[in-house]
Amino acid sequence: MQQRKKLVAGNWKMNGGLAANAALLDGVLAGLGAPACGVAACVPAPYLAQVQARVAGSALALGAQDVSAFASGAYTGEVSAGMLVDFGVAYAIVGHSERRQYHGETDATVAAKALAALDKGITPIVCVGETLAEREADQTVAVVSRQLAAVLTKLGDKAAAIVVAYEPVWAIGTGRTASPEQAQAVHAALRAQLAEAGEAAAMQPILYGGSMNAANAAQLLAQADIDGGLIGGASLKAADFLAIVAAAG
Ligand code: PGA
Secondary structure, three states, X not given: OOXXXXXXXXXXXXXXXXXXXXXXXXXXXXXHOOOOOEEEEEEOHHHHHHHHHHHOOOOEEEEEOOOOOOOOOOOOOOOXXXXXXXXXXXXXXXXXXXXXXXXXXXXXXXXXXXXXXHHXXXXXXXXXXXXXXXXXXXXXXXXXXXXXXXHHHHHHHHHHHOEEEEOOHHHOOOOOOOOHHHHHHHHHHHHHHHHHOOHHHHOOOEEEEOOOOOOOHHHHHOOOOOOEEEEXXXXXXXXXXXXXXXXXX
């Protein structure tokens, strides 16, 4: 049987600087070798050139944390998928809860961004996740299904080329992780939804994100439908990030 691809992607968020990035990349690349799974770092846009140069020839792929829904024009502050391609970007996070929360991104915006990325050959990492209030109101599956459906509908056949990341909002940066069982239940629902978009879509990785770290990664990654991680805080420490990559392999 065909194996699903695995991916561990670091999300540096708005952290780092030239010197800190160089030190972090030195540490990650020293221990990365030829990992059994895909590995990426999603870095702040100003550092794409720095990271592109440093990861050349390594197994570490370059990712962006956002992408514009538009190709070019009067969109001050935006970065287009075409610009990301110029720097060898392979992945772009879209719909991270911090962008939905602080930048008012809607399901429709997120879907348009996913399409803009795919049209340039960049794999969108589509983030979905419920707030604590939504979980407590038993709305978890309804919320993530709605978020994913918006993207699947917009992408049609191209949906078979996305990566999905389940990131419960209440677990992001809080040190509070979904239990393996809680995460698996949502991943199974997302897998079923991807399967409706076709067999190829169902084979795409579904990552867990939200306080995944070196200590809890193995248990989460042992779940049947968890194919990797989107790692925030722990991706800023080379040893921790490498331990998660090893646990995914
Ligand atoms: P965290 O962030 O690992 O720091 O919780 C994950 C994310 O927001 O992608």
